[in-house]
Amino acid sequence: MPPRVDEEITFRKLEVLLAFMQCGNLAKAAEALDISTVSVHRALHSLEKGMRCTLFRHEGRSLTPTDAAQVLAEVAGEVIKTMIDGIRATREAAGYGSEHLKIGSLYSLTIRAVPEIVTVIKSRRPDLQAELILGSNADLLDKLKRGAIDASLMAVPSYDSEIESIELFEDEIFFAAPIGSAYGQHDAIDLRQCRDEPFVSLSEGFATSGDFLEAFRIADFTPNVVMKVSDIFSLINLVSGGVGYTLLPGRVRDLFAHKIMLIPLCAEYDMRQTIGLSFLRRRERDPNLLALATVCRLTIKGQQAS
Template identity: 25%
Template structure:
C-alpha cells in the first residue's frame, strides 16, 4: 500500500464517482474527460491495495472499502475546506484575537459606535477591550500586550504609528454656583486665580502639557489642588466646589450634576483623540480595524455616539 502518493484530487475524483455511481456523469461534474478519471480511480485503488468499485456493463457499485472511504473522504475534504476558510479569514482580518486599548474620554466620542460597527462587521473576531491612561496604553502598545489603541495627545512615540482621528476644542468646567456659571463663553484668563482639579501628569505628559499650555498662554500656571484619574471624578469634584478644570469638549456629554461646561474663546488650542499601533504592524486584523476607525471618525461624528 503506497499512501504517500495519494493527493486531494484523488479523493475528489473518488467522491464524485461514489456519489454519481456513474463515471460519465462524474467526469462531467468534475469537468474532465472520462478516460483520465477512470485512470485516476484505478491508480487510487492500486495505491490503497483494494477495490473501491464493482464495475459491470450495467452499473457501478461501491465495495465495503469504498463505502468506508467515501465517508472519510467527505470528512477530510470538509476539514480541509474549513481549514482553508479559517486561514482566509485570518488573512483578511475577519477572524482572530484583537486587543484594543482606550482612554476613558474616548468613550465620549464616536468610539463606542465604531466598536459596535466593528463587532457587527467582524463577528468572528475575539474583540478584547481594556481601559488605560494614555501613558499606560503607550507602554502596552510598545510591549505588544495591546494591538491597537485610542490615546489622547500622546505626541510622537518611538515604535508607534500615531494619527489623530478626532480633534476638538477645550472647555472650562465650573460649579453651577460659580461666579462664571452664567456665562456662555469665557477666556482662560478668567480662571487665573481659581483652584484647579486636573488629571495627574503621569497619566499623559503631552496631554497634561497641552492643557497647561492653554493657561500659560494667558500668563499663569494652574493652581492644581486636587488630582483625579477619570473625567467623571474630576467633574464631580468641580460640581462639589473643589475647583475648576479645563477639559476636552466631549466631557460635556457626561452631564454631571451641579457642573457647567463653558466654551473657551481661545481658538488656538485643541486636543485630539489618536489612533495608535506599532509602526511595524502588518496584520490584516489590525489594519482593517484601523481603516474602519478612520472611516467612522472621518464622517464628522467624532463627538456623537
C-alpha cells in the same frame, strides 16, 4: 534527507477524505465541499495512488473505508488543524489580523465615538470578535507596542517610527466648573485668576493631564491639586461635587452638561487634542485594521455632520 511526501497527497485531497469519512458517501461529501461527485472520487483515488495502499473497498456503487483510511483520516485531521493554526500564527506574525480585534480607547471616547465604531465594525464583519480595552494615552501606547492591543483610539502620540496614526478630529480643552459656579459668567478664563482655587486632575499618562500641566506652565504657577484620579468620569464627578476645578476636552460636554460647565480658556492657553486611530506601522495592511480605519473615518465624519 527526510522522507518526502508523494506529490499526489495534498491538503485539499486530505480535506476531501475527511469530508467523505464524515458524510459517509460521495454525494454528501460533494455537497458539503460544493464540488462534483466525480471530483470527490478522483481525489480519493489519487490519495490511494499517493499512499500506495488500498484505502477503500468497492461494494457495488459504494466505497467502504478500510482501516488504513481510518488511520489516514485521523492523521489528516491533526495535520490540517496544525496547518490552519500555523497559517493563523504566520499571518499574525506578518501583521495580519485574526478573528479577534483588540481595540484600545481613552475613557472619554466611550461617551459617543467608540460605541458607534464598535457597532458598525461588528455589522460589517459579524465574525470578528471585538474587545475594548480602556486606559490612559501612555498605557495604550505601551500596550500597542507590546502587541497587547491591535489599534487604539487616543490622542495622536508624538512621532514614533513604529507607530502609524490616522487623525480623526481635534478637540479643544476647556476650564471645567460645577453648575452655578461664578466662573460661568466669564467669557474666557485666565488661569492666573484661579491661583487660590483647588484643582483636581487625571493621573500622569493621560493626554488631558499633559494639557493640564502645560496650561499651568503657561500660567506660571503650580496649581493646588487636591486629588488625582485614573478616569475622566470620576474627575467629572469631583468637579460636579465641588471638590475642585479642572481642564477637560469638549467631547464630554453633551453627556455631562447637567453636571458641569465647560468655559473657554483665554487665547494664550489655547490647546487642542488631536484624536486618531493608532496602530503598528508594520500592520498597516492588516485587513482588520483597514476596515477599522474606514469605519472610524466614516463614523467621525457622520458625527461631525450631525
